[in-house]
Ligand SMILES: Cc1cc2nc3c(=O)[nH]c(=O)nc-3n(C[C@H](O)[C@H](O)[C@H](O)COP(=O)(O)OP(=O)(O)OC[C@H]3O[C@@H](n4cnc5c(N)ncnc54)[C@H](O)[C@@H]3O)c2cc1C
């Protein structure tokens with residue numbers, strides 16, 4: 001792992017500033033620390049988001065839930081707001097990773113996690129996601145668990161998050177979604193990729209009585225990492 | 239990364255003997271923090287001298303004792319415990335979050351020490367397997383592991399026990415199936431799962 005400086009901002013503005021000058025956000029660290037150790041990621045500055053709060057889960061007026069980007073997977077899975085109105089989200093979270101990892105990992109980090117493709121982790125293999133333009137080793141290689149539908153000729157990795165999949169049926173439509181290519185998309189999948197996106201819904205009433213189809217809000221300090229966030233499809237490409 | 243500080247001359251055998259008589263292994267092998275909370279003359283490694291912001295001081299509570307030291311920002315809690323504080327009860331299996339051998343408690347929650355950067359622990363409360371036995375006796379789950387013969391080589395055991403204590407505390411030990419699901423982050427290469435589940439069930443029932 002290469003040496004890096006470490007900062008822990010106390011305000012959102014400081015965190016955004018640190019991100020803009022090239023700092024890399026760390027939330028639970030369960031993906032990032034591992035990838036840094038593998039040499040896949042080598043940030044010069046780590047910006048620890050844990051001083052920002054934003055761990056809450058609460059219903060929003062008109063239906064839906066607002067989940068803080070720094071809420072931990074374990075806490076969201078067991079939140080009564082989630083278990084009653086969005087059991088699919090709770091179940092998806094509880095089938096992810098392990099109890100230890102869910103105690104560390106956050107919702108923002110889960111949605112922003114990098115591909116779980118063996119070639120992405122293998123710094124000796126070509127991979128467009130790690131090293132744009134180098135090619136995709138998975139297309140002609142080991143790709144049994146990769147995308148069959150919706151893949152591109154540049155990357156066939158699927159989004160690794162179980163939560164992202166569960167958010168699809170929980171999400172009706174997006175009111176706004178700005179993608180890295182500048183287009184606006186009503187696609188619910190892009191909501192789960194773009195953490196700042198607000199997800200609209202058509203139900204009203206308290207969350208506990210909302211049908212599971214009403215949509216969760218995902219909001220928080222997730223300044224989109226535009227260099228990395230791809231097209232926002234579940235199987236995304238650069 | 240960091241150079242290893244000189245180890246104390248305590249052998250594994252005398253260490254275990256000391257631990258079992260005093261009931262605490264927290265400070266047995268390592269020069270503990272001084273009353274002021276500052277580390278004594280423990281060399282922080284060459285990194286501390288770099289002065290380029292890639293090291294940092296962190297102060298936290300380790301098994302009930304305030305600990306303050308300078309770490310290379312890259313140091314994991316696991317490496318800090320094992321390589322600098324001589325608390326080798328916490329094991330390194332995969333170093334990638336997948337096996338659970340490194341499980342410790344941070345602020346009362348079970349986490350993987352291998353993915354926890356030590357520099358992030360400012361103000362945290364850390365408990366390792368060495369800090370579990372209190373007041374001279376084994377923790378009930380440690381006793382249950384012995385009674386149920388829940389280990390062979392023992393490498394995964396500290397992690398299993400730290401995870402199991404949290405599993406019981408979380409209320410996820412109400413049936414063997416539930417224990418299996420909620421202990422799935424702890425791998426045992428010797429395959430002692432049946433007895434591990436029994437031991438956790440026994441401790442959960444308070445017997
Ligand atoms: C052994 C193992 C098994 C796993 N199994 C599963 C599984 O079964 N299902 C599953 O869904 N996942 C699984 N995961 C992945 C795990 O869920 C993620 O590692 C975790 O959710 C990431 O969250 P984090 O807070 O630790 O993110 P970090 O590691 O801190 O960050 C991940 C990425 O997101 C960025 N980021 C984090 N927070 C923010 C933010 N607020 N704003 C902007 N950017 C941000 C970081 O810069 C980084 O690039 C597994 C991981 C491991 C190690």
Ligand code: SF4
Nearest residue numbers: 117127136155156157
């Ligand atoms: S599938 Fe995507 S992540 Fe995997 S090697 Fe190809 S470009 Fe890289």
Ligand code: FES
Nearest residue numbers: 331332333338352
């Ligand atoms: S060593 Fe930490 S989970 Fe394997």
Ligand code: FES
Nearest residue numbers: 390392426427428
């Ligand atoms: S007892 Fe040997 S790995 Fe579990």
